[in-house]
Amino acid sequence: xxxxxxxxxxxxxxxxxxxxxxxxxxxxxxxxxxxxxxxxxxxxxxxxxxxxxxxxxxxxxxxxxxxxxxxxxxxxxxxxxxxxxxxxxxxxxxxxxxxxxxxxxxxxxxxxxxxxxxxxxxxxxxxxxxxxxxxxxxxxxxxxxxxxxxxxxxxxxxxxxxxxxxxxxxxxxxxxxxxxxxxxxxxxxxxxxxxxxxxxxxxxxxxxxxxxxxxxxxxxxxxxxxxxxxxxxxxxxxxxxxxxxxxxxxxxxxxxxxxxxxxxxxxxxxxxxxxxxxxxxxxxxxxxxxxxxxxxxxxxxxxxxxxxxxxxxxxxxxxxxxxxxxxxxxxxxxxxxxxxxxxxxxxxxxxxxxxxxxxxxxxxxxxxxxxxxxxxxxxxxxxxxxxxxxxxxxxxxxxxxxxxxxxxxxxxxxxxxxxxxxxxxxxxxxxxxxxxxxxxxxxxxxxxxxxxxxxxxxxxxxxxxxxxxxxxxxxxxxxxx
Ligand code: UDP
Numbered sequence: 001x002x003x004x005x006x007x008x009x010x011x012x013x014x015x016x017x018x019x020x021x022x023x024x025x026x027x028x029x030x031x032x033x034x035x036x037x038x039x040x041x042x043x044x045x046x047x048x049x050x051x052x053x054x055x056x057x058x059x060x061x062x063x064x065x066x067x068x069x070x071x072x073x074x075x076x077x078x079x080x081x082x083x084x085x086x087x088x089x090x091x092x093x094x095x096x097x098x099x100x101x102x103x104x105x106x107x108x109x110x111x112x113x114x115x116x117x118x119x120x121x122x123x124x125x126x127x128x129x130x131x132x133x134x135x136x137x138x139x140x141x142x143x144x145x146x147x148x149x150x151x152x153x154x155x156x157x158x159x160x161x162x163x164x165x166x167x168x169x170x171x172x173x174x175x176x177x178x179x180x181x182x183x184x185x186x187x188x189x190x191x192x193x194x195x196x197x198x199x200x201x202x203x204x205x206x207x208x209x210x211x212x213x214x215x216x217x218x219x220x221x222x223x224x225x226x227x228x229x230x231x232x233x234x235x236x237x238x239x240x241x242x243x244x245x246x247x248x249x250x251x252x253x254x255x256x257x258x259x260x261x262x263x264x265x266x267x268x269x270x271x272x273x274x275x276x277x278x279x280x281x282x283x284x285x286x287x288x289x290x291x292x293x294x295x296x297x298x299x300x301x302x303x304x305x306x307x308x309x310x311x312x313x314x315x316x317x318x319x320x321x322x323x324x325x326x327x328x329x330x331x332x333x334x335x336x337x338x339x340x341x342x343x344x345x346x347x348x349x350x351x352x353x354x355x356x357x358x359x360x361x362x363x364x365x366x367x368x369x370x371x372x373x374x375x376x377x378x379x380x381x382x383x384x385x386x387x388x389x390x391x392x393x394x395x396x397x398x399x400x401x402x403x404x405x406x407x408x409x410x411x412x413x414x415x416x417x418x419x420x421x422x423x424x425x426x427x428x429x430x431x432x433x434x435x436x437x438x439x440x441x442x443x444x445x446x447x448x449x450x451x452x453x454x455x456x457x458x459x460x461x462x463x464x465x466x467x468x469x470x471x472x473x474x475x476x477x478x479x480x481x
Pocket of ligand 1: 016021278281307356378
């Protein structure tokens, strides 16, 4: 039985579909294309996420990929203070901290894997790896530009006294495109709170990794990748070897009944005619904003599928810990009569829809997205232009890049004196992306990138080769002295 001689590695994503999806994809590639055996260590809680469960139960997982669920964390015990006031990353890190108490014994029981791959927010595992002499790698599930910013953060933190958002100039990460302070991620907008402390804790451990995988590729981010690899600042940190392995995106998946209905509906629509609207694992809008979005969609008279969430005044990531599990009746909060007036033109589904299946359908011609990195990659890989609607985490940075540097998205403007995007602006954006003259350039650009996104991770592509070189290293190590 050859299984016994296949090298074994462990992969450890943090909570959240945006982390689980790309690390699962990495695990699958290692098994299917590089002859490894992989244990995917999954952090679980007493309130399992429906979308996560569905993904992990997929019958399509290859036999040498083992799902190992870590003992469930009782969320109420770990987060004792008023849970609604604990911000997303802090919550995620507290759960991880508790869950990883079992890591050492799990790794020992698994027979000490050849290597362990964490993501940005499971780096506590580095300490355990150190104790057990297991090389620890990190898979940064966001852009190379963001990873460069992250590697620069410790220097910024020691050089700057004030809040970063109060700096008079954009932040110049060496060799990279400057980051406007208004686009900075939530976690670095207030250095006094736990959210920043957790972020800083994990980010400053990046240089400790034996290697860093990036979900990106040369044609998408030439400037940032060159900077990380060649700029003297990054060399002197020193930055571990970086391996661009992207785009690693979710492949076909098991479809729910409602997903099948969406696809059947799409089959009946003309090519490139439908706008898909969904906001990541956690994205939610205020009632006022959601109402304007609904009216804007209706005014545009364009076809759409909308995976709609219950509105909330929370942080913009209101569903992060319960998407797909919560009660959700769109009739209760969408504008009166919206569903009947848009019947036939629009399809509203509660909470969650299979994004990759919809983006991959020939009738889909636009994507209104929160610009999470996975969503951005999935849209590009399927050649679908975007309306950028960033909400939380590093999404404003991603949106700026997609609009200004990559040229595959448009971004709505907030009207002067208001804090939300009005219905006329939504209408204008939707028409622009779907069929307007102005949208032509982005539609053309995204089709070009689609080709390069298919080539990079394919056999002999640059991303395939990068992953293959690390896998070979692991295999050689496995032969031992
Ligand atoms: N997703 C989906 N259906 C939805 C919303 C999201 O399948 O209705 C998937 C999407 O395809 C992507 C992931 O969830 O793979 C979201 O990851 P991303 O990095 O875009 O955002 P995050 O959830 O981390 O904010």
